[in-house]
Amino acid sequence: xxxxxxxxxxxxxxxxxxxxxxxxxxxxxxxxxxxxxxxxxxxxxxxxxxxxxxxxxxxxxxxxxxxxxxxxxxxxxxxxxxxxxxxxxxxxxxxxxxxxxxxxxxxxxxxxxxxxxxxxxxxxxxxxxxxxxxxxxxxxxxxxxxxxxxxxxxxxxxxxxxxxxxxxxxxxxxxxxxxxxxxxxxxxxxxxxxxxxxxxxxxxxxxxxxxxxxxxxxxxxxxxxxxxxxxxxxxxxxxxxxxxxxxxxxxxxxxxxxxxxxxxxxxxxxxxxxxxxxxxxxxxxxxxxxxxxxxxxxxxxxxxxxxxxxxxxxxxxxxxxxxxxxxxxxxxxxxxxxxxxxxx
Ligand SMILES: [Zn+2]
Numbered sequence: 001x002x003x004x005x006x007x008x009x010x011x012x013x014x015x016x017x018x019x020x021x022x023x024x025x026x027x028x029x030x031x032x033x034x035x036x037x038x039x040x041x042x043x044x045x046x047x048x049x050x051x052x053x054x055x056x057x058x059x060x061x062x063x064x065x066x067x068x069x070x071x072x073x074x075x076x077x078x079x080x081x082x083x084x085x086x087x088x089x090x091x092x093x094x095x096x097x098x099x100x101x102x103x104x105x106x107x108x109x110x111x112x113x114x115x116x117x118x119x120x121x122x123x124x125x126x127x128x129x130x131x132x133x134x135x136x137x138x139x140x141x142x143x144x145x146x147x148x149x150x151x152x153x154x155x156x157x158x159x160x161x162x163x164x165x166x167x168x169x170x171x172x173x174x175x176x177x178x179x180x181x182x183x184x185x186x187x188x189x190x191x192x193x194x195x196x197x198x199x200x201x202x203x204x205x206x207x208x209x210x211x212x213x214x215x216x217x218x219x220x221x222x223x224x225x226x227x228x229x230x231x232x233x234x235x236x237x238x239x240x241x242x243x244x245x246x247x248x249x250x251x252x253x254x255x256x257x258x259x260x261x262x263x264x265x266x267x268x269x270x271x272x273x274x275x276x277x278x279x280x281x282x283x284x285x286x287x288x289x290x291x292x293x294x295x296x297x298x299x300x301x302x303x304x305x306x307x308x309x310x311x312x313x314x315x316x317x318x319x320x321x322x323x324x325x326x327x328x329x330x331x332x333x334x335x336x337x338x339x340x341x342x343x344x
Contacts, residue, residue: 001104001111003310005333008041009113009137011102013083019053020100020113020137027051031079031086035115036097037064037180046070054079056086060096060213064180067209092118092127093290094181095215099128109134112304116141116313118289119296122152123188124215130303137333138300140311141291142268143319149268149293155286156189159264162284163193166262167237174240174252176265176280179203181290183241184210184217186266191218196238198223200251203241223251247281268293301328
């Protein structure tokens with residue numbers, strides 16, 4: 001068995017191959033896995049290939065894949081041949097995101113590919129529960145010692161207080177978050193604070209999709225870009241769920257000028273509070289990430305107790321270096337690299 005970073009992540013066996021979150025849907029492999037529907041984990045091309053290998057992913061990921069990439073996937077809960085079994089477990093990153101568990105049938109070794117992952121239970125999200133494996137392919141978005149975050153519960157409580165205070169003073173608020181993942185979490189966590197709720201187009205579309213998938217979200221009205229203040233009332237506060245863009249965005253700048261809109265950012269980058277607020281032009285910011293922080297990455301390693309760790313994405317090199325210092329057998333998985341360590 002061999003792991004390499006070629007078509008995002010490839011795992012090859014004697015006579016078959018799995019591609020994990022592939023950039024190119026290669027019809028010649030035996031199966032593929034899609035962890036979730038963020039663009040950096042999806043194929044680059046929106047052109048439907050003539051043949052699609054068997055796909056393992058969750059129902060929500062297949063649906064979001066169809067909306068974002070444009071063609072449907074005939075997906076499976078698991079896939080196996082005589083060399084391996086590919087299954088999913090909850091990943092806790094976004095609604096119904098998953099982690100891949102691959103069992104090598106030859107020797108019983110277990111390989112875990114985290115995709116993007118979060119071990120914390122947050123609102124409707126069940127955190128990833130790490131388990132013993134032999135090889136761990138671990139995302140390293142926050143793989144730097146400086147990125148240790150407070151809990152979701154702690155930050156959500158502070159954010160609720162701030163939002164409520166602004167609404168009480170008659171100020172509308174914009175909650176900034178990516179359209180898939182964060183926007184649903186913000187809607188679910190804070191939507192009850194105000195009856196007048198709006199969303200930008202991408203977020204509104206995703207709200208409808210997630211409702212159809214069974215997620216209990218607060219209903220919002222669509223804020224059309226070209227008629228940005230229709231329906232908004234002066235002196236009556238409202239909540240706007242907005243993409244994660246800076247306050248220099250045309251719509252936000254207009255609404256801030258006209259309605260004294262308070263802009264609130266939610267991101268792991270808010271760990272550097274003042275820098276983040278300045279960059280985003282935000283009035284307030286809360287440290288809320290869909291990824292596990294540094295401490296949680298170490299917790300995943302502790303509970304997985306792997307013999308080998310491959311770090312991927314984000315701070316892969318930094319995390320591998322730190323883990324090596326601690327005596328772990330860890331290397332960053334770099335594109336095109338194929339070393340002896342890739343075999344196991
Ligand atoms: Zn993601």
